[in-house]
Amino acid sequence: MFRSIYAYTAIILSIILGGTILIPLSYIDPSGRSAYRLAAAWARFCVRVCGITLETDLKELDPDKRYIFVANHQSQVDIPILMALFARFNISFLAKHSLFSIPVLGRAMRNLGCVPIDRTNPRKALRALSQAISQTGESHSFLVFPEGTRNQQLGQFKPGAIIMALKSKRPIVPVVIDGSGRILPKGSWRITPGTVRVFGMEPIEFQGNSALKQREALTRDVWNLMNNKLLESSNE
Structure with missing residues (x-):
């Protein structure tokens, strides 16, 4: 219990401090590089105060490219873990629209290029997706949890x-997380220190359009690749 109280207190204070610094920083450095460095430092801090030990197997990626990182989602700690590991790719992400109404946090997320999504309104969700696609043409990579919720x-x-x-023409990087659900399980506030394994796979390049057949085939291929890796890791 002490670990949980300590971690939440430290993370909340770091959000207030970091978010307050981030807002003017985005105007001082419009390129966003300083903002992403600050966000990466915050992510590493969160990983540390939660007592997470990372074991990684990450394929080499081109630092000059921007990607769509597609990851499974086991826990709320997944975002800081992945931001810490892939910080140099300027990761932004889709997030629940309610988070953007939180003072400091919401403004900081917007300054990092994050996009609010309302899952209860399909039309608004589609607009958010279009906004995210347009931003991938700039300096952002995007982190997406395609399950839409947390699962073991x-x-x-x-x-x-x-x-x-498909629409952004960005390579997909499948990422598999194993163990974060034991650190902070869905429906629980208790943080338990432990080890999380993260596998970053080879980027998937593709040609063509977003036709339904291609979309379904690519979805199936990525799912199978990630599921096999997750099962392999879980059985070790």
């Missing part, structure tokens, strides 16, 4: 992540 096993993918990748 790999759940069914929603089509948004693959549509984004």
Whole structure:
């Protein structure tokens, strides 16, 4: 229990401090590089105060490219873990629109290029997806959790992540997280220190358009690749 109280207190204070610094920083350095460095430092801090030990197997990626990172989602700690590991790719992400109404946090997320999404309104969700696609043409990579919710096993993918990748012409990087659900389980506030394994796979390049057949085939291929890796890791 002490670990949880300590971690939440430290993270909340770091959000207030970091977010306050981030807002003027985005005007001082419009390129966003300083903002992303600050966000990466915050992410590493969160990983540390939660007592997370990372074991990684990450394929080499071109630092000059921007990607669509497609990851499974086991826990709320997944975002800081992935931001810490892939910081140099200027990761932004889709997030629940309610988070953007939180003072400091919401403004900081917007300054990092994050896009609010209202899952209860399909029309607004589609607009958010279009906004995210347009931003991938700039300096952002995007992190997407295609399951749409947290699962210990790999759940069914929603089509948004693959549509984004196809329309933006960005390579997909499948990322598998194993163990974060034991650190902070869904429905619990208790943080338990432990080890999280992260596998970053080879980028998937593709040609063509976002036709339904291609979208379904790519979704199936990415799901199978990630599911096999998650099962392999879980059985070790």
